[in-house]
Amino acid sequence: MNYNETDISFLKASIELAATAAEQGIHPFAAILVNDKDEVLMEQVNGYLPDLDMTGHAERVLMTRASKAYRPDFLAKCTMYVSAEPCAMCAGSAYWAGLGRLVYGVSENRLKTITGNHPENPTLDLPCRKVFESGQREVEVIGPLLEEEAAKIHETFWNR
Numbered sequence: 001m002n003y004n005e006t007d008i009s010f011l012k013a014s015i016e017l018a019a020t021a022a023e024q025g026i027h028p029f030a031a032i033l034v035n036d037k038d039e040v041l042m043e044q045v046n047g048y049l050p051d052l053d054m055t056g057h058a059e060r061v062l063m064t065r066a067s068k069a070y071r072p073d074f075l076a077k078c079t080m081y082v083s084a085e086p087c088a089m090c091a092g093s094a095y096w097a098g099l100g101r102l103v104y105g106v107s108e109n110r111l112k113t114i115t116g117n118h119p120e121n122p123t124l125d126l127p128c129r130k131v132f133e134s135g136q137r138e139v140e141v142i143g144p145l146l147e148e149e150a151a152k153i154h155e156t157f158w159n160r
Helices: 005-023 058-069 088-097 108-115 128-133 147-158
Strands: 030-034 040-045 079-084 101-106 140-142
Touching: 005 030, 005 040, 005 079, 005 101, 005 147, 030 058, 040 058, 058 079, 058 088, 079 147, 088 128, 101 108, 101 147, 108 147, 128 140
Parallel strands: 079 101, 101 140
Antiparallel strands: 030 040, 030 079
16 A cells, blocks of 8 residues: 555544544534545535435545536546445446545445444445556555544444
8 A cells, every 4th residue: 555644644534534433423423525636625424414315425425516516627637535445336426427536534445334233324335446446547545544542433433
């Protein structure tokens, strides 16, 4: 994995954003989109509430917003930092939007062991790398990183 201190800093920011969401009763997932100049373009927490939207994952909502605001050639130079590995739906939205790089905290596999078959988060344990590998262009994936830190939020939230 090829990552640097900037990646760690933005990943920590996404984990902190997820923790803030958890404190508000929001599912503890967060995503931050950063351009190639290390400027934050967008932030997003989970969108399950208030409408109980099962597709309101932070990464999917962020990629929908980004796809409307930027073209794929621009997004190919961007990185999305996420507190948890994107599920297949979220990885698909990142692929279709044109994202070039992804850095994540806790893995889907680890998340599944934490959440079990929670009715609000029946984790789909399919590595995002597998989703991206089935596509026709490369998406660089770095993670899991800071997995213990990212997992703690979920251990507290889903076991309450």
